[in-house]
Amino acid sequence: MIRVLHIIQQLGPGRGGVRTFVSTMLDCPAPDIEQSVLSVGRVEGDRFGERFFGPLIDSYSPLLVGTLGAKRLGAFLSKHRFDIVQIHTNNALGFVFASEAKKAGVPSRIVHCHNSALGSTSRLKNMVNVAMIERFLPSASERWACSEVAGEYLFQGAGYALVHNGVDSDKFRFSSSDRAAVRHRLGIPCYATVIGFVGAGIPAKNTLRALDIFNQLRSSEADSRLLLFGQAEELPLAKEKADKLGLGESAVFIGTVDDIWRYYSAMDALLAPSFHEGLPIAFIEAQANGLPILSSDAVTQEADLTGLLKRAALSLSDKEWADLLVTCAGKRELTAETDYVPFLDKAGYTTRSLYEQLSDRYRNMTKGA
The missing domain is CATH 3.40.50.2000 (Glycogen Phosphorylase B;)
Incomplete structure (x- = not known):
C-alpha cells in the first residue's frame, strides 16, 4: 500500500482551489493508494472526515505556522510512516515543510504550487519569500504546478511538472x-x-x-x-x-x-x-x-x-x-x-485524467522502495 499525505498550510471556510483539489484526490479509486490530509495551521469548515490530521497549531500566522508548526510537522512525520508527502502551497513554507519531511525520512516530497504570486504587496515579505525558496528548494524531491505561470513563480527557474486540476x-x-x-x-x-x-x-x-x-x-x-x-x-x-x-x-x-x-x-x-x-x-x-x-x-x-x-x-x-x-x-x-x-x-482537465496521471506518478515514485 502506498501511503500519501497531503499537507496544507491552513484552510479557511471557503471552497478554495486547494480544498477542492485535495477533496477530489481523496476520491481517487486506486486500491493500492491510501491518501490522507494534514493541516499545519488552523482549519475552518470541512475537515475531510476520518482521513484528516491536525491542525498542529491553532493559528493562521505564517510566522507561527512556519516555525512552531513546521517543528510539530517534523515530529508528526517521525512518528507516522508515509511514502509520499504532497505539500500544497503558494509560498516558501512549502519548502520548509519539505525540509522537515526530509529530516523525518519521508522518501518522496512533492511541493505543489497552486498560485502565481505570494499575495502580498510587502516588498520585505516578497524578499523573504524568495530567500527562503532559494535556501530550502533542494528539500523537494518533486516540484509540481497547476500552470506554467505558477511554476515559473514559485520554482525560480528550477524544473517542474505540470499537474492539471481535474473536475467531474x-x-x-x-x-x-x-x-x-x-x-x-x-x-x-x-x-x-x-x-x-x-x-x-x-x-x-x-x-x-x-x-x-x-x-x-x-x-x-x-x-x-x-x-x-x-x-x-x-x-x-x-x-x-x-x-x-x-x-x-x-x-x-x-x-x-x-x-x-x-x-x-x-x-x-x-x-x-x-x-x-x-x-x-x-x-x-x-x-x-x-x-x-x-x-x-x-x-x-x-x-x-x-x-x-x-x-x-x-x-x-x-x-x-x-x-x-x-x-x-x-x-x-x-x-x-x-x-x-x-x-x-x-486537454486532460477531468478527474479521470487526474486520477490516472497522479496514480502513475505515485507508483513510479515508490518503485523499488
Missing part, C-alpha cells in the same frame, strides 16, 4: 432544469442576466472591483443579479460596499455551497477581475458548463481551454468591463447548447 466534467455539464430550479429558488426571473463571482472576500479575487463593475452593468441591465460565492476575510468589506452602492437584493451573497455546478447553470457569465491567479479550478468547472468567463489578464491564457475565456486589463474602466461582460453574457444561449466537456477531456 459530467456533473458540471449545463442543465436547463438546474437553471430553472436555482433561479426559481432565488427569485430570479428567467429573463434576468445573472453574473457569478467565485471567491468572495479573498483579497486576490478583487471582490470590491467586481461589485463596481456589476453596479455599472445594472445601469443598462436593471434586472441583473450578481451571485457571490465564498466567505473569506474581506467579505464584511464587500457586503458594506454592496450596501453603499445600493445594490440591495441584486447582489446575492450565497456563501459556500456543495453543489456549485447547479449555480453555474443558472448564470450567464462568470466575472473574475483578479489581481493574480494560478489556473483557477472554478474556470475549469465553468467551462465544462459552457459558461462564458470575463477575467483580468492576470489570469494565464492557459486557462482558456474552450474559447469561452475573455481577458481584460484591470486598467480598463468599470464601464468598459461592464460592456465586455454584457457581450459575454449575450453568448450564453448559444454556449448552453454546446457540449464543452470533450475540450476538457482532450
Whole structure:
C-alpha cells in the first residue's frame, strides 16, 4: 500500500482551489493508494472526515505556522510512516515543510504550487519569500504546478511538472432544469442576466472591483443579479460596499455551497477581475458548463481551454468591463447548447485524467522502495 499525505498550510471556510483539489484526490479509486490530509495551521469548515490530521497549531500566522508548526510537522512525520508527502502551497513554507519531511525520512516530497504570486504587496515579505525558496528548494524531491505561470513563480527557474486540476466534467455539464430550479429558488426571473463571482472576500479575487463593475452593468441591465460565492476575510468589506452602492437584493451573497455546478447553470457569465491567479479550478468547472468567463489578464491564457475565456486589463474602466461582460453574457444561449466537456477531456482537465496521471506518478515514485 502506498501511503500519501497531503499537507496544507491552513484552510479557511471557503471552497478554495486547494480544498477542492485535495477533496477530489481523496476520491481517487486506486486500491493500492491510501491518501490522507494534514493541516499545519488552523482549519475552518470541512475537515475531510476520518482521513484528516491536525491542525498542529491553532493559528493562521505564517510566522507561527512556519516555525512552531513546521517543528510539530517534523515530529508528526517521525512518528507516522508515509511514502509520499504532497505539500500544497503558494509560498516558501512549502519548502520548509519539505525540509522537515526530509529530516523525518519521508522518501518522496512533492511541493505543489497552486498560485502565481505570494499575495502580498510587502516588498520585505516578497524578499523573504524568495530567500527562503532559494535556501530550502533542494528539500523537494518533486516540484509540481497547476500552470506554467505558477511554476515559473514559485520554482525560480528550477524544473517542474505540470499537474492539471481535474473536475467531474459530467456533473458540471449545463442543465436547463438546474437553471430553472436555482433561479426559481432565488427569485430570479428567467429573463434576468445573472453574473457569478467565485471567491468572495479573498483579497486576490478583487471582490470590491467586481461589485463596481456589476453596479455599472445594472445601469443598462436593471434586472441583473450578481451571485457571490465564498466567505473569506474581506467579505464584511464587500457586503458594506454592496450596501453603499445600493445594490440591495441584486447582489446575492450565497456563501459556500456543495453543489456549485447547479449555480453555474443558472448564470450567464462568470466575472473574475483578479489581481493574480494560478489556473483557477472554478474556470475549469465553468467551462465544462459552457459558461462564458470575463477575467483580468492576470489570469494565464492557459486557462482558456474552450474559447469561452475573455481577458481584460484591470486598467480598463468599470464601464468598459461592464460592456465586455454584457457581450459575454449575450453568448450564453448559444454556449448552453454546446457540449464543452470533450475540450476538457482532450486537454486532460477531468478527474479521470487526474486520477490516472497522479496514480502513475505515485507508483513510479515508490518503485523499488
